[in-house]
Each structure stands twice: as structure tokens, then as C-alpha cells.
Amino acid sequence: MAVDMAISATEKPLGKVFTSDYQLTIPSFQRAYTWQAENIEQLVNDLQDACADPDTPYFLGSLILVKDGPTQYQVIDGQQRLISLSIIISVLRELEDDPDLIDSLNDLILEPGDKLRGIKAEPRLTLRERDTDFFRMYVQEGDLEGLFDLRDNDIASHAQRNIAVNTRRTFDLLAAMDAKDRRRFASYLVNGVTLVIVTTDDLAGAHRIFDVMNMRGVPLTASDVFKAKTIAEISPAARNAYATRWDDIMDPLGDDSHTLEEFFSDLHLIVSHKAVCTQLLEEFRKDVLKPYVKKQNVISFIDDLLAPYANAWLILNRPTDANLPDDIVAMLVSLADYQTTDWKPVAMWALVNSIRNLGSANAQVFSTPGNIGNETTNAHDERLQLHDIDRLHDVLAALERVTGVDSLNRQSPLARRTRAASAIRDLNKGHTLQQIRGFLITDEDRRSALAHLRGELQTSPAMKKLLLIRANEQKAGYRITRPRSLKALPIMPEQVSAKSDFAAWPESVRDHWANRIGNLVLSQANETQVAPLATYAQRRDRMLLSASSRRFPLTAELANIAECTPQTLQYRQDEMVRLIADHWNIRYDADDTDLSTLNEETLNVKATASSPTSKRVSIAQVLEAGLLIAGETLVWERPRKGERWVATVTSEGKLRMDDGREYATPTAAARAVGGSSAGLTVWKRTSNGQKLSDVWKAYRLRKH
Structure with missing residues (x-):
């Protein structure tokens, strides 16, 4: 007998979702919380951009729920967003000092209870059993200080580690906003962020809905929209030829809509010098396409703007295959090390303005055969026509420097893109590097960066690896070819057992060095193989086993260290801080003080941070x-x-x-x-x- 499955779908603002109407539970069969810091940072950044236009709602997708009672629901799809939104609200509550606003934010994640209505005081969202107490205590009930005081050894699961890391990242992002902007952000989050709530009373039906909603048709990409608008402005005689030309230019970039949006957003910044672009389709049309249409010269847009910048984008994604001098390739590889991409517009500008024929259909951009349309060797191929290579080198070096310093100082995407827009504006004016405000590093920037470098590295594994690469290459004096599986591994084990020679160190000393750069080594060794090794000799020998690991001088020198002491780590720390400071030219301030010799406390005092961070308080x-x-x-x-x-x-x-x-x-x-x-x-x-x-x-x- 067929069973009717009741389905409802309604769009609601977040403030109507996090209420007593929905008691949400993550069922045990769901996967754990897997969002990484970059995922929640992207969400916060998108919301920051969106709240600049408070009258335009921000659609955050759908939640698929199975009804278990009058207000009880299982979450089938949407737990990553719900947990992340709870983290954002918890941080907003922590940073707020208005009692009424604190209560309002608190009510979004904790049901206060009502004895008259028979409602128990409970969190609005309950995680899987293994992680629910951790999430409730630290995030929902607001013990952020307790969360920030935790060490890695105090955390029991990957999901809990993701919660801790993402809460730290969110705190740093939101604390950097002033109180007025943060309250505007909170208001938009509650009233402007919407979700479609799809509910059913049947679990199997919920899974069918999930499958259908994730098998939707392929939407138009930004490239499709701009192509249609551009080709329509070309005379009928040339229309077909330029439609083909557009495809030849854009097909190598692929058809991923997110990638194409990034490319056109970067091109918009390069042309308009505007750091923020919240409505790409409209703003690109107005700021970039409209002047070409007005001059009846959209062919020039395709040939002189789209084509060279598309090739520049490809070079940035495949630098080692590009037909460029080795030193330029090395600098592009270094920039590609960063997880952030806000440096790309400046690098694209530098390439386009240093290679005369980068937009030519016959330009031989790459030396290695692949799937890129302009790589086929033929009689019409043109060598890249480079000019003023020294300036290209200097621009890329300055760009890598500010990207590194901004990454260490955890600058927001808006600050980084504002820097990029400023740099391109001044580059277009022909300013010298010293006159370009986007490349300026202040003494406060220097001190803050070195304070982060000296202290506990509260950053991603990728950034730790990048810092070690910079130190090793600075010491070697050249770019070192990297093995694929390169990692930053700790000399001291995370779990120190009684049989470990590190057990003789005072607990406070082990705690001091656990998350500092002096305790890290670049190695190709497998993390799971190194983790159980208890002694220094065992860990050193495993990390030195591969010849690829021994390419790095700071790794190779471990072979000459028979015993690891706290003084060993201090020496390594001092050397790496000095090497990185020299690499980015941030070692000396305006008074010629050697900042690399100052301790963390002195640097922090002089840096005079303008906003609180999630850094552990001692x-x-x-x-x-x-x-x-x-x-x-x-x-x-x-x-x-x-x-x-x-x-x-x-x-x-x-x-x-x-x-x-x-x-x-x-x-x-x-x-x-x-x-x-x-x-x-x-x-x-x-x-x-x-x-x-x-x-x-x-x-x-x-x-x-």
C-alpha cells in the first residue's frame, strides 16, 4: 500500500529558523562536521559583502529536515551551515557589550525555556553524540575563553578540532570589525540571510529530495552571460568569428562556475580598482563592458583585455609550464603557495603589462603539451615577447612580500583586495615601487608579523609549510624543488609518553614549544608513521629518510644534532625568524632596530594591536x-x-x-x-x- 509523504517547502530568514519552532538534531548516521577554516571564512566574507546592501537577501541554500515531533526535526542536509552559523552567532555574542543584543543573540542558539509553555531550556541544535557536549559547552553556552585555552591534546575528534579552529578564525574576522559594523552584520545575518526549509515526515523521502535537489541542471556561468552580452554588440559579419574566439580564450579556464566568477571578479578589480564586487553580473557589465559598448569597440575588449588576462590567469595556475624565465617562474610558484588568492589581480596585471603579445591567439604561452588550446605547435606560433623583466621581477617580489606579511597578520579579504586595487591604480600611473601604497609595509606591520612568527602559530598547515619553505629557501639562496607530499612535522611528539626523552622536559617547556616554528621540520615523511614515534632519534631518522626531505637545509641539519633540547628549538626558532624576516625585508624598522631579536612580548607591546584576536591568553x-x-x-x-x-x-x-x-x-x-x-x-x-x-x-x- 502506498504511503503519502507530506512535503513542505518555505523560505525563511535565519531569525525565524533559530527559534522554538525548530528543535534540530544531527542524526548519528550523518558525517561529522568537516568545514575547514577557509570554508567558514568564505561564508563570513560573503556575508560581510552582502550586508553592504541590506535590502538584498542572501540565500544560503536549503535545509532538508525529517519531522520527529511537533517541533523536533532531524537534519538530513544542512548541518555544516547550521553549525557554522551557530559559531558565528556565538562569536557575535562574545564580542557584544549591549545586554539586550547579547540576549537576542543568545536566544538564537539556546532555547531559554518557558515553564508555562512546557518548553525545556535546550540548545536549538544538537550534534552527534560524540561532539554534542563539546559544542554545547564551548560554543552554544559561550565558553569561548575555555575553547581558546585548549591545546590540540585536549581535543578528542576531528569535528571538535574543526569547531575549535573555525571559532578562532571567526573570532579574528569579526573582532577586526568595529562595533557599529559588527551590529549591522548581526542584524543582516538574522534578517537578510534566508534558507528554504524543506520538511517531510519520511526519512527515505528526505533522501530522495536530497538526491533530486543535487541533480539540478547546469546553470549559466558568468562567462556565458558576458559572452552573450558582448557578442550581441558585434556586427553580424564578425559575430561568428568572435563567438569562436571567445570560446578559444575561455575554454581553457574550464567550466567551473566558481572559478569563472573568480576570474571575472579579478578582472573587474583590475579595470575598476574597486575592491568589493557584490553583484558581479551587474557591476562587471557597468564598470567593464559598458565603456567598450559605448565606444562600439567590444572587439577590443575581447582581443586586448579578455584574451591577455585569461592567459595570465592560466599562467598563475600552471607557472612551472609557462615559457618564462626561471626566476619569474620561481616567484609565481611562491605566490601559488598561498591559500588566499587576493594577490592574483596584481600578478595578472604584471604579466599582461610585461608580455606584449600575451593576448595573441598564436602566443606560445606554455612549453609543455596539455589540454590547453593554444599549446599546439605550428608554424604560426609566436614566442612570448617580454619587456622590462626587471620591473616584472620587482613587482612580483613586492607582491609576495605583502602577501606574506598580510597572511601572518591575518588581514581580512577586504583589506587584501583593497591593497591589490591600490597597487594596480598606482602601477597604472607609472609610479615607482617605493611610491606604490599597495606595497607599503609599515613598522607596525613588521612588528605584528614577527610577533605572530615568534609566538604560537595559530595558522593552517599550509601556512606553516609555506613559512618553512621560505626559511629554507632563504638559507639555501635558491628555489628548492618540492616533493608533492611535503609537510611541516613537529620534532616533539604531540603526545609525550613516559618512554619519550621529551618526558624529562618540564611540562611548561613542552607546552611552550608545542606550536612554535622552532619545533617544525619540512619532511616528506608520512604523518601517521611519525606520530607514534616517541624519541627524538626515531622521529629525526624517519623525517630524514627521504632524499627529497634532505634537500631542505634546515631539515638536513638535524642529522648533525644528536640530542634535542629546549635550547635546540630556541636556536632553530631564532634562525628561522631571522631568515623569514630577511626574506620579506621586515627585519629592521625605521629606527634600524633588529626586530628579529625581540621577544614576543616586546613585539606585541610595540605592535599595539587595534582589535582582539583568538590568540591564547597566558x-x-x-x-x-x-x-x-x-x-x-x-x-x-x-x-x-x-x-x-x-x-x-x-x-x-x-x-x-x-x-x-x-x-x-x-x-x-x-x-x-x-x-x-x-x-x-x-x-x-x-x-x-x-x-x-x-x-x-x-x-x-x-x-x-
């Missing part, structure tokens, strides 16, 4: 700020277990327990006595009952 920092007092006691009361733990704050920035053991962080002290679920929040000052997490928050959000 006990020593809070002591220095006068928010804690050496010698005062903290207490953790556990009446149900009949336990009372007391810790004393030492003048060295540690917590000392009654048995004399000392710990570098509140979380480490709590977990040592209370188990893996304990954190910073459990400690209170005996003097006034204040939670330690509130002290930490006061330090982080203090006026800079």
Missing part, C-alpha cells in the same frame, strides 16, 4: 595586566563529589596545586585533577568568586 599576560595577582588562590568546588581543588597563581605565570605540581594553563591544571572534560571555566577566585574565564575575557577584550 597567565603571565593577565598578571602583567594587573587582572590577577601573584600569590592569590583559585578554587574549584565539586560538592557532589566532595572535592575541593585549590591552585595558587605563581609569579612565573603558572598555577601551582597543593601537591607542588605546576601547570602553564588553567585548562591543563583542571584536567590534571578533574578529567578530560574540565576547563578554564571551573576555576574561581577565592577573593571575589569571579570566574577565571571572565578574567580572561576582560583581558582579551580590553581596549587596545
